[in-house]
Amino acid sequence: MDRRGLVWVGIGAVGLGLGIAAAVWNAVQFAVIAGALALVAGVAGARLVVALRAARSTIEELSGEVDHLRGDLDHEASKREDLEQQLSSRIQLTSVRRGTQYDALTDPVTGLFSEGYFTVALEARIASARRNLKPVAVVVMEVIEGLRDGAPHPADATVVAHSIGQTIRESDTACRLMDGGYALVLEDTSETGAIWTVERIRRELSAQAPDLTMWAGVACYPAHGFSTEDVLDRADVALDMAREWRQDRIEVATAE
Template sequence: MFQMVLRKIVWISTIALPLFSMIKIPRFRRMFTLRRSVNLRSLILWLCLSFVFLVLFSSLHAAYRVQQGLLLEQSVRVNQAYAERLAHASDDFLRSSAAVLKSAALDITAGQLDVAVIREEFKQVMEVTKAFDALVLVDVSGSVLAASPGAVFRNVALPLWPELFQGKAVPEPMVASAFQGGEGRWMTMVATPVFAPDGAYAGFIGGGMYLQSRSALQESLDKLSYEEGTYFRIVDGSQTIIYHPEQSQIGTTAQDVATVTEQPQITGRQSLPEPDEINPDQELVSVAAIPAAGWLVIAQRPTERVFANTSELLLRTLLLALPVFALSLLAIWYLSGLIASPLRQLATAAANLDNHADFRRIRFVKGWYVEAALIRQGLMQSFSAIGSRIRKLYQQGATDPLTGTMNRRGLDAALEEMTDAEQSVAVVMIDVDHFKAVNDRFGHALGDEVLKAIAELIMTQARREDVVARLGGEEFVVVLPETGLEAAGQFAERLRRAVAQTVFETVGSVTVSLGVACYPEHGNDLYEALALADAALYRAKADGRNRVHQVE
């Protein structure tokens, strides 16, 4: 179940999402297009978290598969070792039992095959070892000469070994296949030949072992039983079951012996299959031979028990990885904010180009990585270029292109600033006398040169903080902040004399008329003072020109 969930998550993360993102239908593209509300930090967080979860689940899935493979490989080795240990223990049991019988056979031979000696020897063997449930001596004709007390061999087809009757040497213990003894109980027999004093074959002594109830063989094999669902069977050469955890199966024919011994991929004799290729109902099967008897030990273990602890191991792996995973999430959250912070500050400043305070804040943005530093530098250069351009455009928009003095727009801005400052301001209106005659006689080009020369004279006489503007045609105005009426009159007189004493090329002498007013003495605001200075100018013209007239 857990493996199925992991597979679905990994499949969705690695295949479904990329395919889904490549959908070309406009409706879906519009639906899943990133909105403007998604900020850089959220984007970094989602991307990093997606990849972190993808790597986590992929790692868990890989660990799950590796753990399954290791458990399968280890279980196969353990199962095979278990089968070999069972076979070795059974072989040792049979060989030690045969050795006891061989010693008894020597004593019987020395006793001239006397029945009393045989019975006494049987009694001693039964007292020395509990390996046998019954003892029997069979002659060369196959007849029972003697048996241990309580042994029932009447009408029992005892196993006979042809090689013994032929007098051949038998180096290995002789172990019979399963047969039914007295009272129909299944048993096996270990035998060793008995010889007459002259060395002729006289028969064999057999030690019968019951395969059911609590026989010595049964108890010996039960001690070797393995936990965790593993069980084993022992079958003889005729595929009759010699041992089985369920005693009712003993003596029956094992129909699957050929099948289980032909599964090399499960017994580990060849390369192991992938864990997901194994049927849950399939079992691990290991086979080992018992040389003394020619029997087979078949050890089997359900695969579901092999993988029973995989989920628990995976959960422990996840718990061990959680602290690192949590620290990774915190690091991603912190670093995403650290990366996005300078870009967010720069974006805010870029969105408010007209805010001079934002421009100043750009200098304090920490561009700790190259891209942010380059963007900050670019924005500062852009802001500087834009500011210079704006100042240049403002200056061009507020400057008279002919004389270089302020135009009406520049004058209005200067008057608004002075009004806000609430300071005394003198206003001097200037008009060139008979300028139309200059244009008519010498042409507009020379007339423009006269205006430029007069503008230079005005700016020469004015202070740095004074405002000089051309109102149109041959009319100028000078605004003198923090200046009283008397000082303004003196300035106007100096300017009048300077113009009158200047000889203009080709044109000769030119005079100007001037009107002077002062705020707040004259008018309720600067514009009203400007109008009063203009009225004083016209009175100066009416009085004969080339003079200064002050508002009284």
């Protein structure tokens, strides 16, 4: 009970005491005062009861709202967990897809681009060169070891890739072909520039492994062809000519 309740109980007790005194001493004035105090205490008590009921009702309503909000929060938390799980699954799936795409574009041993990427890059570079009236050089290479010993076999791919990476520019494209060979797309490069680039690669290889033999075929747009197929065919023919030598050889395609 709060202080207001105690006050009205006290007033009621006083009224009760006056009523008893009036009965004992037959005092009318005490009886009137006792009745007035009892009336005031009764009215105040009734109001207090109403106020307590209203407060209890309000508390019950607020408690219901709190329970409802708690339920909403639990529901939102559950939805958030579901969304986080979905997002995590999507991130993992995207990562796997990107990894698969990256694997398809690069050679897993050397880190060079794949043959599929080489074909797309060559078409794009020649199309750009056609628009900008600039040359593009294509180089196909084969590097072997053991030729002098009579047991030729492909050279260590990582050694070749390192030599290529040490030589070409960032704007150039280096790829490893499925047959074990290598291909370069040299942007804004004439046949003279391409020959010099291949020669630098040859020197880098010789410095790392003197027993290596490198054959290379060079063809350029537009000097040796106007389409991707023509330029690549000319480079392949030049490589076949270089293979006829039992030593390092760089052959340049001829225009027909």
